[in-house]
Amino acid sequence: MIPITDMHVHTSDSPDADIPARELVARGLNMNLAGIGFVAHVDLDPEDYCYGGFKENTYNRSIELARREAANRILVLKGIEVGEPHIYEEQVKEIVDYSAYDFITGAIHSVEGAGMILGKSAYENANPLEIVERYYTETLQMVAEADMDILAHMGLFRRGLALAGLEHDFNELELWPDTILRILEIIIDRNISLELNTSGLRRRENITYPTPWILELYHRIGGTLITIGSDTHREPYVFFGLFDGRQLLIESGFKEVFCFENRIPKRMSLV
Numbered sequence: 001m002i003p004i005t006d007m008h009v010h011t012s013d014s015p016d017a018d019i020p021a022r023e024l025v026a027r028g029l030n031m032n033l034a035g036i037g038f039v040a041h042v043d044l045d046p047e048d049y050c051y052g053g054f055k056e057n058t059y060n061r062s063i064e065l066a067r068r069e070a071a072n073r074i075l076v077l078k079g080i081e082v083g084e085p086h087i088y089e090e091q092v093k094e095i096v097d098y099s100a101y102d103f104i105t106g107a108i109h110s111v112e113g114a115g116m117i118l119g120k121s122a123y124e125n126a127n128p129l130e131i132v133e134r135y136y137t138e139t140l141q142m143v144a145e146a147d148m149d150i151l152a153h154m155g156l157f158r159r160g161l162a163l164a165g166l167e168h169d170f171n172e173l174e175l176w177p178d179t180i181l182r183i184l185e186i187i188i189d190r191n192i193s194l195e196l197n198t199s200g201l202r203r204r205e206n207i208t209y210p211t212p213w214i215l216e217l218y219h220r221i222g223g224t225l226i227t228i229g230s231d232t233h234r235e236p237y238v239f240f241g242l243f244d245g246r247q248l249l250i251e252s253g254f255k256e257v258f259c260f261e262n263r264i265p266k267r268m269s270l271v
């Protein structure tokens with residue numbers, strides 16, 4: 001068994017993904033994964049592509065089928081990925097009971113509301129670095145305020161920059177060292193896990209979110225709580241980059257990787 005639980009896997013219950021949970025379980029078994037942390041998008045920003053797409057009953061049913069398929073041979077965890085929880089958490093909690101989930105992942109998908117979606121259009125009429133700076137300010141606010149277990153894909157703006165053909169190989173640690181350090185200190189204080197998201201490895205930016213430099217800083221200041229996630233949505237990129245991600249964690253000095261069960265972190269040795 002490979003001691004990795006992929007903690008960021010979208011099922012066909014997310015509007016932008018199309019593989020059923022039980023099929024993903026079969027694939028995970030083939031790869032000898034230790035577990036799969038499923039997520040469904042809960043986005044209440046009306047500008048978001050996945051806005052209003054969360055159907056709790058259908059998602060519950062999918063997870064039930066996945067657990068049946070798994071038959072205890074692989075860990076099946078049920079999570080949600082909440083977009084901008086520092087803004088929408090109150091509304092999200094009106095429709096979702098957090099205690100029914102193994103983990104809550106917090107994500108920044110857009111910055112300052114309408115028109116700032118992290119895609120090509122976001123960067124057309126603005127200074128890209130100003131948007132990136134706001135992305136980190138929003139991230140800081142999110143991790144300080146939101147009820148969440150995992151900080152998703154910090155650095156996702158690179159996808160938008162790369163799509164827009166803009167420069168994306170800068171080191172943000174040199175540009176905003178204080179904000180980024182503060183984000184990492186807060187997640188350590190609040191027991192929020194940093195996610196090493198490997199989906200950037202399959203895109204033209206070819207880098208993890210966060211970057212290896214931020215990952216190293218997190219480790220240096222005492223961060224140990226870390227999860228790994230492929231952000232699987234559809235073929236052909238199922239569980240992509242997990243092994244490279246695991247290697248990067250080891251090289252950065254981490255000894256363990258985590259998953260969450262009933263919102264409690266569980267450790268697994270990396271070596």
Ligand SMILES: [Zn+2]
Pocket residue numbers: 081107109152153
């Ligand atoms: Zn996301």
Ligand SMILES: [Zn+2]
Pocket residue numbers: 008010039081231
């Ligand atoms: Zn996701």
